[in-house]
Amino acid sequence: MSRRARLMLFLAGGGGLCALLLLGVADLPPFGGSFHPYRTHAVAAAVSHATSNVVSSVNFDQRGLDTLGEESILLASVIGAATLLRPAKDETERAALGGGRTLESTRFLGYLMMPVTLVIGFDVIAHGHVTPGGGFQGGVVVGTGIHLLYVAGNYPALQRARPLRAFEWGEAIGAGAFACVGLAGIAVAGAFLADMIPTGTFGQLFSGGTVPLLNGAVGVEVASGTAVLLAKFLEQAIMIRPGPGRGRR
């Protein structure tokens, strides 16, 4: 397509999007107002189940089924990406070399920040039902934080310290645990993902009913999924080269 045709296509699409957006925004309540019907109901429902982080209550209690769907999307994308990133027939997998140049300051900060990052990640998962955050945010922090070992040290160090098999299992177990908590809801309270355990005291670590359980399941799945995904990308970038070879199928 010529540059001119592409520009025309963009102007048509962009103009249409702009018009629709303006039409949609025109009817919204004004910015920063005090009329929020959805908020009114969501906050009341969250408080009635002793979940002080209303966003977590919406995600895992009020709309838990949606989150199960989102979680499955994540699981499917990680499996899909990992499948695509396998070494092909015409590629060889080499052992990664250690070494490479790392600045002293990078190494120092990396080793200093890795435990801090992991603790923050676990904290965000564990308190997801009390304070902002949750399984998804904390899981990504944990899954990414492990890779500071690669930034600060080298690839073989990361390979040794990262239990990839465990992460592959964790991905599946986390996703399965979410569904199992949902099924337990049917068995105990008669509805899928029903809040069926005592809700505890508002604002305490033990509160929110099933929300912290589901948060934990998502945390395990997302941390594992992120680690597996990044591991496959790193393998492709560092270890796999084109060329004849036995290449795993």
Add this chain to the structure above:
Amino acid sequence: MTVLAAIMLTLAGLGGTAVVLTGQPARQALAVSAYGLVLAVLFMVLQAPDVALSQIAVGTAVVPLMVMLAIRKVERG
């Protein structure tokens, strides 16, 4: 609060444009990482800390990292 939101919205607009105008993919990955940080502050200003956390973790760390690794793979074979 409205002033802060206006400032951050302007920065987000400028940042997004800067990402689009960055030509080289490797530099674009860094630009998108910085832009993700701007978005995270915007979400924070709009009182959505949960979304801000997701944005920092995914938008400024994981996505740029995957883009960088993909570029490295494409360039070196």
